[in-house]
Amino acid sequence: MTGKTSGLILGIESSCDETAAAVVRAGSEALSNVVASQMSLHANYGGVVPELASREHLRNIVPVVREAMSRANVTFADLDAVAVTEGPGLAGALLVGITYAKALTLGLDKPLISVNHLEGHIHAVLMETRERSESPLELPLLALVVSGGHTHLYLATHQQGSETWTYRNVGRTVDDAAGEAYDKVAKLLGLGYPGGPWIDALAPHGNTRAVPFTFAEIKHRAPRPGITNKKAPANTEGPHFDFSFSGIKTAVLRYVETHNMRHSIESRRAALAADPTLTPKSGAVIELCDQQTLDLIASFQYAVVGNLQRQTFAAAEALGAHSIVVSGGVAANRELRRRLQAEADRRNLPIAFPSLALSTDNAAMIAAAAWPKLLAQNFASEDLGATPQLRLGQQ
Ligand code: KG4
Ligand code: ZN
Numbered sequence: 207m208t209g210k211t212s213g214l215i216l217g218i219e220s221s222c223d224e225t226a227a228a229v230v231r232a233g234s235e236a237l238s239n240v241v242a243s244q245m246s247l248h249a250n251y252g253g254v255v256p257e258l259a260s261r262e263h264l265r266n267i268v269p270v271v272r273e274a275m276s277r278a279n280v281t282f283a284d285l286d287a288v289a290v291t292e293g294p295g296l297a298g299a300l301l302v303g304i305t306y307a308k309a310l311t312l313g314l315d316k317p318l319i320s321v322n323h324l325e326g327h328i329h330a331v332l333m334e335t336r337e338r339s340e341s342p343l344e345l346p347l348l349a350l351v352v353s354g355g356h357t358h359l360y361l362a363t364h365q366q367g368s369e370t371w372t373y374r375n376v377g378r379t380v381d382d383a384a385g386e387a388y389d390k391v392a393k394l395l396g397l398g399y400p401g402g403p404w405i406d407a408l409a410p411h412g413n414t415r416a417v418p419f420t421f422a423e424i425k426h427r428a429p430r431p432g433i434t435n436k437k438a439p440a441n442t443e444g445p446h447f448d449f450s451f452s453g454i455k456t457a458v459l460r461y462v463e464t465h466n467m468r469h470s471i472e473s474r475r476a477a478l479a480a481d482p483t484l485t486p487k488s489g490a491v492i493e494l495c496d497q498q499t500l501d502l503i504a505s506f507q508y509a510v511v512g513n514l515q516r517q518t519f520a521a522a523e524a525l526g527a528h529s530i531v532v533s534g535g536v537a538a539n540r541e542l543r544r545r546l547q548a549e550a551d552r553r554n555l556p557i558a559f560p561s562l563a564l565s566t567d568n569a570a571m572i573a574a575a576a577w578p579k580l581l582a583q584n585f586a587s588e589d590l591g592a593t594p595q596l597r598l599g600q601q
Contacts, residue, residue, distance in 0.1 A: 212231060212232070212284070212286065213231055213232035213233070213286055213577060213580065214229060214230075214231055214237075214280060214284055214285050214286050215229070215230055215231075215233075215285065215286060215287050215288070215289050215319070215573040215576050215577060215580060216228070216229050216271070216274065216275070216285050216287075216288045216289070216310075216573065217229075217230060217288075217289045217290075217321075217569040217570060217571070217572035217573025217574070217576065218267075218271065218288065218289070218290045218291070218303045218306065218307050218569055218572065219290075219291045219303060219323070219326070219567060219568065219569040219571075219572045220263045220267065220291065220295075220299050220300060220302050220303030221291045221293070221294070221295025221296065221299055221300050221303075221323050221567070222254060222259065222295055222296060222299060222354070222355070222567060223243065223244040223245060223247075223254045223259050223262075223299075223567075224241050224242065224243050224244065224566070224567040224568070225241075225242045225244070225262065225263045225266035225267055225270050225302075225303075226239075226240060226241040226242070226270065226567060226568050226569035226572075227240050227267075227270045227271040227273070227274035227275075227569045228240065228274055228568065228569040228570035228572070228573050229274055229275065229277075229278035229280055229285075229573065230333065230570050230573035230574050230577070232577060233329070233332075233333055233336065233573075233574045233575075233576075233577025233578065234333055234336035234337060234574075234577075235336075235337060236333065236337070236570040236573075236574075237277070237278035237279070237280065238273075238274045238275075238276075238277035238278035239274070239563065239564075239568055239569065239570040240270050240273045240274040240277065240569075241270075241563075241566075241567070241568050241569070242262075242266040242269075242270050244258070244259060244262045245399070245400065247262060249398060249399045252393050252399050253389070253399065254296070256296045256297075256298055256299065257298070259296055259298070259299045260296070260298035260299050260301070260302060263299055263302035263303065264302055267302055267303065267306050268306075271306070271310075274569070282310070282314050283314070285314070285316055286316070286317075286580060287311075287316055287317045287318070287319050287576060287580050287585075288307045288310050288311045288314075288316060288317075288318055288319070289307075289318075289319040289320070289321050289572050289573050289575070289576030289579075290303050290304050290306075290307035290308075290318070290319070290320060290321065290572065290586075290590075291303055291304075291320075291321055291322075291323045291326065291572055292304065292320035292321065292322060292586070292590065292592065292593055292596055293322065293323065293592060293593035293594055293595065293596030294322075294323055294324070294355070294356075294593070294594055294595055294596045294597075295323055295355075295592075295594060296594065297592050297594045300592035300593075300594065301591075301592045304320075304590060304591065304592055308588070308590065312588075317580070317583075317585040318585060318586045318588075318590065319576040319579045319580060319584070319585060319586060320586040320590050321572045321575045321576050321579070322575075322596055322597075322598045323567075323572075323596075324351050324356060324358060324360075324598045325371070325373070325575045325598055326571035326572045326574070326575045327349075327351045327353070327533040327534050327560075327571055328349045328351065328360070328362060328531055328533055328575070329571055329574040329575035329577075330533055330560045330564040330565075330568070330570065330571035330574060331349075331531045331532075331533050331558045331559065331560045331564075332531070332574065333564075333570065333571070333574035334558075334560060334561060334564060335558055343528075343529040343531065343556055343558060344528035344529045344556065345362070345363040345364065345528060345529075346361050346362060346363040346525070346526070346527055346528060347361075347362050347363070347527060347528065347529045347530065347531050348360070348361055348362075348376075348518065348521055348522045348525065348527035348529075348530050348531070349361075349362055349373075349530075349531040349532075349533065350514065350518045350530070350531070350532045350533070350534075350537075351533050351534045352383070352384045352385065352514060352532065352533070352534045352535075352536040352537060352542075353383060353384075353385050353534030353535040353536060353566075353567075354383060354385035354386055354389060354400065354402075354535055354536075355383050355385070355386070356378075356379075356383050356534060357378060357379040357383045357384045357385075357449045357451070357514075358375060358377065358378045358379075358598070359375070359376050359377035359378070359447055359517065359518065359521050360373045360374060360375055360376065360598065360599060361373070361374045361376050361521075361525050361527060362374075362531075362599075364578070368582075369578040369579075369581040369582045370578065370582055370584070371578060372599060372600070373598050373599025373600070374599055374600045375597070375598065375599055375600065375601050376444070376445070376446060376447055376521055376525060377446055377447035377448050377449065377517060377521055378448060378449065379448065379449040379450060379451060380424060380448055380449070380450050381450050381451065381452040382450075382451040382452045382455060383451065384449070384451055384510060384514060384536050385400070385402055385534070385535050385536045386451065387451035387452075387454060387455050387510060388400070388401045388402040388405050388510070388536065389401040389402065390455050391405065391454075391455055391458050391503075391506055392404045392405055394455075394458060394459060394462065394471075395458075395462070395467075395471055395474070395499060395502070395503065396470075396471040396472065396473075396474035396475035396478065397474070397478070398478055398484075398485075398486070400535070402535060402536060402538065402539060403486040403538070404486045404491075405503055405506070405507055406486065406507075406538070406539050406540055406541070407486040407487060407491070408486075408491070408492065408495060408500060408503045408504075409500075409503050409504045409506075409507040409508075409541060410504070411492060411495075411500045411504070412497070412499075412500030412501040412502070412503050412504030412505070413500075413501045413504055413505070414504045414505055414507075414508035415505070415508075416501035416502070416504065416505050417461060417501065417502055417505035417506075418505070419454050419457055419458075419505060419506065419508075419509035420509070421450070421453070421454070421509070421513045422450070422453060424448045424449075424450055444525075445521075445524050445525075447517045447518075447520055447521040447524075448517075449513065449514070449517060451510065451513075454506065454509060454510065458502065458506055461502060462502075465498065467498065467499065467502075470496055470498075470499060471499075473494075474494045474495065474499075477494050478494070507539075507541055508541070511539070511541050511542045511545055511546075512545075514536075514542065514546075515542075515545055515546055515549055518530065518532075518546065519549055519553065522553075522555065527555075528555075528556075529555065529556040529557065529558070530546070530550060530555060530556070530557040530558070531557075531558050532546060532557065532558070532559050532560075533559075533560050533565065534565065534566075535565055535566045535567070536565075537559055537560055537565045538562050538565040538566065543559055546559075547559075
């Protein structure tokens, strides 16, 4: 690619419950970033309902793309490429974005670029460091992608002179994702959906040492021939740093049952249902929680963040990472940011987090991740389809 091209990429993301479009210049400047969230729709069901998600994406995709183009003040003719999330995600939801992006590129005669959603989360942070004109993070970097569907550690690098990034998955959850644990525990305690922001807001009011949650070591078993278990730990040479969050969710449930907390949970659930204007940031929410509940929330978060911190820094040390990137919805968590930043400072290791807007799902990250692919002319074929279980890099 020559210097004449402006590197304008329209990114489209529809893998879960956000319909998003953004225009990013040369992987380093977001000219627009529009996100239509379906959160309130799914909140009524306490989780994402795939059929409703697809229908909402269909309704939103055209106005969201239009809005992204208009806020960026560019025309379709100005674009160099259109990038879209190929997976992982919900099949029907992904298909809406992919079909739309394919139709658009066909009509415009522009290249189509497919992006892995997880790679997108990593590039959200890389884009923002360029936006702030900071020097690039030193490679290899260790990326912790921590969201409602994923808790993954990747060792990422690219060779000098090459635009192609390579990723090695060096850890992942063997059961629930960290965000999923936040969501399930919040639901169990009668709080709203998604649970992360509620727990984030309430935890500072409790005692982190009140309930001593522990994490068991994860045993690695050799895979049995012919049996594939998509949730099994990554299985290749070298050390692995896996996570498990279903145990702590069960421990919270057990605590609730043995400490007779049902009544207070039900009255909180009813109070929140009666007043839909209450958000995690409403001061009144704290009144709905007794001290025992606040202590439980604080202890839960303390344990989850501690586990993420231990595994991340153990991996960084063992694998010789020169910097750390944290991304995904849970990267919005204040305690996670504070503790990981403090530990990185202690070790003299550069660490970068996304802005709050780019922590959760968005399309600027998809357009940013597509930039090196545009430089490498790594385009998707016309028969691109949705890959709900798409993996990133070498396992
Ligand atoms: O990246 P994301 O928007 O979607 C997925 O790809 O899953 O992440 C959503 C997840 C939810 O589980 C939500 O509870 C969690 O991110 N989350 C948080 C916070 N904000 C969102 N978890 C902890 N603290 C937060 N402040
Ligand atoms: Zn995500």
